[in-house]
Amino acid sequence: MKISELPLADPVPLLSRRKLLQRCGMGFGMVGLAGMLGQDRLLAATVGDTPPHSRPRAKRVIHIFLNGGLSQVDSFDPKPVLTKNDGKPLPYRHPFTPFMTGHAMASPFRFRPCGECGTEVSELFPHIGGVVDDVCLVRSMTTASPIHESALMLINCGSLSQLTPSMGSWLSYGLGSENENLPAFVVLCPGRGRVPVKGADNWRSAFLPPTHQGMLVDTAYRRVERLIENVRSQRSGPQQQRRQLDLVQQLNRQHAVQRGPDEALEGRIASYELAYRMQMAASGAFDVDREPAHIHALYGDSDHGRQMLIARRLAERGVRFVQVWHGPFQPWDSHNDIFPKIRRLAPECDRPIAALLLDLKQRGLLDETLVIVSGEFGRTPTVQMNEDGSSSKGRDHNSYGFSALLAGGGIRKGMVHGATDDFGYKAVQDPMDVHDLHATVLHQLGLDHQKLIYRHAGRDFRLTDVHGRVIHEILA
Numbered sequence: 001m002k003i004s005e006l007p008l009a010d011p012v013p014l015l016s017r018r019k020l021l022q023r024c025g026m027g028f029g030m031v032g033l034a035g036m037l038g039q040d041r042l043l044a045a046t047v048g049d050t051p052p053h054s055r056p057r058a059k060r061v062i063h064i065f066l067n068g069g070l071s072q073v074d075s076f077d078p079k080p081v082l083t084k085n086d087g088k089p090l091p092y093r094h095p096f097t098p099f100m101t102g103h104a105m106a107s108p109f110r111f112r113p114c115g116e117c118g119t120e121v122s123e124l125f126p127h128i129g130g131v132v133d134d135v136c137l138v139r140s141m142t143t144a145s146p147i148h149e150s151a152l153m154l155i156n157c158g159s160l161s162q163l164t165p166s167m168g169s170w171l172s173y174g175l176g177s178e179n180e181n182l183p184a185f186v187v188l189c190p191g192r193g194r195v196p197v198k199g200a201d202n203w204r205s206a207f208l209p210p211t212h213q214g215m216l217v218d219t220a221y222r223r224v225e226r227l228i229e230n231v232r233s234q235r236s237g238p239q240q241q242r243r244q245l246d247l248v249q250q251l252n253r254q255h256a257v258q259r260g261p262d263e264a265l266e267g268r269i270a271s272y273e274l275a276y277r278m279q280m281a282a283s284g285a286f287d288v289d290r291e292p293a294h295i296h297a298l299y300g301d302s303d304h305g306r307q308m309l310i311a312r313r314l315a316e317r318g319v320r321f322v323q324v325w326h327g328p329f330q331p332w333d334s335h336n337d338i339f340p341k342i343r344r345l346a347p348e349c350d351r352p353i354a355a356l357l358l359d360l361k362q363r364g365l366l367d368e369t370l371v372i373v374s375g376e377f378g379r380t381p382t383v384q385m386n387e388d389g390s391s392s393k394g395r396d397h398n399s400y401g402f403s404a405l406l407a408g409g410g411i412r413k414g415m416v417h418g419a420t421d422d423f424g425y426k427a428v429q430d431p432m433d434v435h436d437l438h439a440t441v442l443h444q445l446g447l448d449h450q451k452l453i454y455r456h457a458g459r460d461f462r463l464t465d466v467h468g469r470v471i472h473e474i475l476a
Helices: 017-024 080-084 126-130 148-157 167-175 199-203 238-259 263-286 293-299 303-316 338-362 434-444
Strands: 060-065 101-104 111-114 119-122 135-142 185-189 215-218 321-325 369-374 382-384 402-407 415-417 427-429 454-456 459-461
Touching: 060 167, 060 303, 060 338, 111 126, 119 126, 126 338, 135 427, 135 434, 148 199, 148 434, 167 185, 167 321, 167 434, 185 199, 185 303, 238 263, 263 303, 293 303, 293 338, 303 321, 303 338, 338 369, 369 434
Parallel strands: 060 321, 060 369, 135 415, 185 215, 185 321
Antiparallel strands: 101 382, 111 119, 135 402, 369 402, 454 459
C-alpha cells in the first residue's frame, strides 16, 4: 500500500509541518540520517517478496574493503621470480599506470604454506593463514581503472562513470531485509567523522528507492550513542516518542496526498518509522560490550576488532549487506615507503578478519554468509619513481592483476583460483573482473545478474550492466 493510500487523520490547521519538525525534538533527529537508512518492506519498492531466481547458497554478504589498494605481491601472491630479479628491468614493457615506475621491487616479506591446503600467505597475515582452509583465494582479479575514484565506483556500483546503485543497494532491492527493525545495508568505517574517498557515493542507492541506501556507522566510537547519533532521546521516553512520531506521520501522509506519487518522499517518510524501530533494536545490535570476554579476546580490542564483531552481530540479526571499510580516505594507498606502512596496516585487520571467519563458522553462520576481502585494485611489482627520477620506495596502482579472498556462502574452500604472471603484474590464468565478481555474488544469493533489473530513464539497468559471468569454478 502506498503512503497516499493510507487513511488520513483530521487536519491540524494551527501548526505547520515545518514548524512541527522544528519543535518536536524527537530524539532520533532523522533529518540528516533519514535518507541514509535502510529499507521498509511495506513502504519501499522492492522485488524482495518474489522468489529468488535460483536456490540461494548464501543469505547475506560481508564485504571487508581494504580501500586504497592492497599489494598482492606482499600479501597473497608470492613471486620468486620477482625476488630473483629485484632491482632489474622487467622483461616486458610496463603496462599503463598513473605514475612512472621503474625496476622490479621484491617483497621483503616471507611467504609460507598454510593450512592443509598449503596456500602460501605472507608473514604479514599469520591469522588469515590459520583459516586459509576455509578461504578461496582469487589471484587473478582485474578491474578497468587504475584511478581510485573510478575504481571505487566500479567495484562498489558496477560502473566507472554512470550514477548507478551500489551492490548493497541492489541486494536490498532484490532481497529486502530479514530484520524489519534494522537497515538491510549497513556501512562500517572507523572514521571519527571522516569518510573514504568518494564518500556516500560508495554506498548510494542512486535511482533505486532511497530506502535502499547504505547507512554509515562510525565504528571509531564504542558507545551506542556515539555510533548512531541521536539514537536515544534525552528529553522523552519511548511512549512519548511514539506519539510524536504518529502525529508527524499523519502530517506526512497529508503532505504526500498533496504532492502526489513521489518515491523519494515515500522513502523519506518510511525512514522515520524505521528510525524509531531502530532505536529499539540498535542497542542490541551495536553494543559489543554485551559479548563475553572470550569473544573480545578473539577479535582483539581495536577499532577493527570491534567493527568486525559488529559485522557478525548484524549478520546474525538478518542485515543483508555489511560493508566494513579499513578507514577513511585510502589507508592502503602506498606510493611512498610501502613496506613500513603495510607492516603497520596488516596487523590491524589480520586478526579481526580471521576472528570473524572463525566466529561465523562456530555459530553455523559461515555457510550462509559470503565474506569478501578486497581493495579496489592492487599495486605494481615495480617501484614507483619520483619526478626527479629517484625511487619513492612505493608501488603504484595496478588494475591488471590483484588478489581477493572469498569465504563461506557456498564458495569452495582451501583453493586458489587464477594466477598473475611471474612478476605479479597481469592476470594470465582465469582472469576474473569486477563484473564477474558481482555476477557470482548475486548468483550465490539466488539472484540472476541478468534478471535483477530496474527500469530508469527509459532503459533497464542492472549491477553488471552488459557484462559479467558467474565463475562456477570457485563454487562448491
